[in-house]
Amino acid sequence: MNMRTPLRRTTAPAAVTAALTAALVPAVSGCGTSGTDASGNGAAARQLSGTVRVDGSSTVAPLTSAAAQLFQGENPGVRVTVGTSGTGGGFEKFCAGETDISDASRPIEDDEKRACADNDITYQQLRIANDGLSVVVNKDNDFAKCLTVEQLRRIWEPGSDIKNWNQVDPDFPDEELELFGPGTDSGTFDYFTETINGEEGASRTDYSPSEDDNVVVQGIAGSRGGMGYFGLSYYEENKDELNVVKIDGGDGCVEPTAQTVQNGTYKPLSRPLFIYPKASSMAKPEVEAFVDYYVENNAEIAEKALFVPLNPQQNTQLKDDLQRLKEQQGS
Amino acid sequence: MGSGLLDEDTAAALPEGRRLEGRGVPWRERLFQLGLWASLAVGVVFLASLLVYVVVEAWPRLDLRILTHFPDIIDPSNAGAQSAVMGTIWVIAFTALYCLPTGILTAIYLEEYADPHRWYNRVVEINIQNLAAVPSIVYGILGLGIIARGMGFGQTVLTASLTLSLLVLPTVIIAAREAIRAVPQSIREASLALGATRWQTIRRQVLPAAVPGMATGSILALSRAIGEAAPLLLLGGLAFITFNPSGLDSPFTVLPIQIFNWISQSRAEFISLASAAIVVLLVILLAMNSLAIWLRNHYSHRW
Numbered sequence: 001m002n003m004r005t006p007l008r009r010t011t012a013p014a015a016v017t018a019a020l021t022a023a024l025v026p027a028v029s030g031c032g033t034s035g036t037d038a039s040g041n042g043a044a045a046r047q048l049s050g051t052v053r054v055d056g057s058s059t060v061a062p063l064t065s066a067a068a069q070l071f072q073g074e075n076p077g078v079r080v081t082v083g084t085s086g087t088g089g090g091f092e093k094f095c096a097g098e099t100d101i102s103d104a105s106r107p108i109e110d111d112e113k114r115a116c117a118d119n120d121i122t123y124q125q126l127r128i129a130n131d132g133l134s135v136v137v138n139k140d141n142d143f144a145k146c147l148t149v150e151q152l153r154r155i156w157e158p159g160s161d162i163k164n165w166n167q168v169d170p171d172f173p174d175e176e177l178e179l180f181g182p183g184t185d186s187g188t189f190d191y192f193t194e195t196i197n198g199e200e201g202a203s204r205t206d207y208s209p210s211e212d213d214n215v216v217v218q219g220i221a222g223s224r225g226g227m228g229y230f231g232l233s234y235y236e237e238n239k240d241e242l243n244v245v246k247i248d249g250g251d252g253c254v255e256p257t258a259q260t261v262q263n264g265t266y267k268p269l270s271r272p273l274f275i276y277p278k279a280s281s282m283a284k285p286e287v288e289a290f291v292d293y294y295v296e297n298n299a300e301i302a303e304k305a306l307f308v309p310l311n312p313q314q315n316t317q318l319k320d321d322l323q324r325l326k327e328q329q330g331s
Numbered sequence: 332m333g334s335g336l337l338d339e340d341t342a343a344a345l346p347e348g349r350r351l352e353g354r355g356v357p358w359r360e361r362l363f364q365l366g367l368w369a370s371l372a373v374g375v376v377f378l379a380s381l382l383v384y385v386v387v388e389a390w391p392r393l394d395l396r397i398l399t400h401f402p403d404i405i406d407p408s409n410a411g412a413q414s415a416v417m418g419t420i421w422v423i424a425f426t427a428l429y430c431l432p433t434g435i436l437t438a439i440y441l442e443e444y445a446d447p448h449r450w451y452n453r454v455v456e457i458n459i460q461n462l463a464a465v466p467s468i469v470y471g472i473l474g475l476g477i478i479a480r481g482m483g484f485g486q487t488v489l490t491a492s493l494t495l496s497l498l499v500l501p502t503v504i505i506a507a508r509e510a511i512r513a514v515p516q517s518i519r520e521a522s523l524a525l526g527a528t529r530w531q532t533i534r535r536q537v538l539p540a541a542v543p544g545m546a547t548g549s550i551l552a553l554s555r556a557i558g559e560a561a562p563l564l565l566l567g568g569l570a571f572i573t574f575n576p577s578g579l580d581s582p583f584t585v586l587p588i589q590i591f592n593w594i595s596q597s598r599a600e601f602i603s604l605a606s607a608a609i610v611v612l613l614v615i616l617l618a619m620n621s622l623a624i625w626l627r628n629h630y631s632h633r634w
Contacts, residue, residue, distance in 0.1 A: 051582060053582070058595070061570065061571065062404055062596075064571075065404040065571040066404050066405055068571065068573070069403060069404055069405060069571075069573060070405075072573055072574075079572075079573075079574045079582065080573075081571070081572050081582045082570065082571035082572075083486075083570060083571075084570045084571075084592070096480070098480075098485065098486070182597065183595075185594060185595040186595055186597060187595075188597070211594065211595065211596070211597060211602055212597065212598065212599040212602060213597045213598070214598075214599055215599070230597070231597070234597075304405045305404070305405075
């Protein structure tokens with residue numbers, strides 16, 4: 001366990017040689033790898049080296065980056081790279097054999113499956129966390145308890161001329177609507193615009209954008225008619241300052257909570273997040289150790305990266321899927 | 332010295348020069364001058380406000396941590412940009428290694444050997460000038476398609492520096508040609524007349540005289556390459572990397588990509604970090620440009 005002390009860069013030349021060797025001859029350090037000692041703790045005790053290449057969704061990137069950071073803290077010899085080419089761009093590289101793991105905020109599509117099959121790339125889908133967005137309003141707002149997806153779309157669609165709450169619903173009082181939201185670079189913005197407005201990046205532009213969710217919180221807390229959206233974990237941190245809006249996705253009003261996000265009843269602003277490890281890469285001890293670590297510590301990683309962790313049932317599913325991945329590798 | 336003397340002579344010949352200048356400036360000229368100042372102000376004010384804004388934003392994080400720490404997605408106060416700074420240095424060093432010899436040799440051929448009346452030399456020339464105007468993202472596509480995938484180099488320091496070399500090569504060639512062309516023809520003729528061969532003339536007369544101009548142009552071209560994010564984003568967009576490059580086959584990140592990555596984070600601390608990284612990038616650029624100016628002033632030749 002004394003390996004865990006972060007003596008990160010002290011032995012640079014040694015690490016360089018080790019990394020180079022491992023890149024060229026991945027089998028070198030893998031003499032006694034397969035079998036029993038591959039699970040989490042055993043992996044940290046062995047001096048692993050090599051590179052794990054991950055690419056894909058920009059939403060999942062913070063999660064995988066957190067996993068990579070924690071993993072590298074325990075395995076300073078391994079280098080994990082996390083790219084953000086987007087889910088589609090990630091699968092393109094993954095199916096071309098350029099990456100070991102693909103991050104995805106949606107399941108793999110048929111044409112992507114075909115591309116992978118053409119290159120004999122087999123993989124296993126692992127649901128690693130849940131993502132949920134919350135729509136929030138001012139603490140004094142006692143009328144907007146629940147909004148339909150249609151109402152949200154009318155408020156946020158490009159060119160929307162809704163400036164007052166009574167335009168959203170005639171029963172709402174005459175209260176000026178002041179909108180706050182994330183900046184256009186964020187994954188939250190992409191996700192919200194895609195699910196609500198039907199096209200990624202399509203949004204009205206006359207709102208106060210901020211890359212800093214704290215600014216959004218302050219803005220809504222300070223404006224009676226304020227409204228905005230961000231990740232669910234951010235609402236939970238600021239519960240006392242804001243009210244959350246229930247969303248009617250067709251089956252009645254549902255409040256966003258860890259449970260409703262986990263079981264998918266909070267629609268459509270919740271989704272599962274996936275990683276797709278390549279079966280053949282799992283033969284490399286560093287990739288196997290990283291995936292093991294990721295799966296083992298998924299709850300802690302999700303929490304640190306501000307996502308909604310898996311529920312026990314999904315956790316069991318994840319362990320089963322990981323087992324299936326390892327069996328694939330054997331065949 | 333000669334030109335200074337001449338100036339004094341001219342000044343002496345026109346004792347009323349000052350009064351001529353001051354006598355009733357026509358309004359058109361005043362307007363023109365005003366226009367000149369206004370245009371100047373656009374650039375200067377914009378640059379100044381940009382600098383002030385970035386430094387103010389970066390202030391909370393403008394300390395050594397930006398250089399000594401690695402990116403940290405969980406705890407922003409523990410984060411730095413060392414892997415990006417080292418990545419930038421690696422990539423630019425190899426870019427210089429590939430593009431400077433190629434660019435300068437091409438320029439020597441085009442200026443000293445090529446017959447400008449031959450159609451193929453003209454085609455090469457037009458091509459180079461057009462290449463200088465191609466958007467950098469196109470070089471990214473080229474690098475991804477041919478160097479990373481076709482040649483199988485992957486998303487490595489090697490691919491990035493080769494791609495950036497192609498990107499700045501036209502600029503280097505054009506700058507080097509200008510520098511060679513600035514060497515007076517009489518120097519070459521004198522050298523040839525004394526019995527030197529063409530190679531000796533180029534080696535001993537033209538090149539030494541042209542080096543300051545070439546160096547200045549090349550450094551400015553490399554400065555452009557340092558700030559490029561678009562082609563490298565396309566080459567992999569490797570955003571979260573917590574280690575320094577260890578060789579040509581190593582994955583990497585560079586400052587512009589690290590800045591891009593931090594800007595899209597949702598916590599204010601990361602935005603300060605992005606600004607701090609911008610300051611680091613600006614300091615590197617400023618240092619390189621100062622070196623270019625110093626080289627020009629210190630070594631430039633006057634005939």
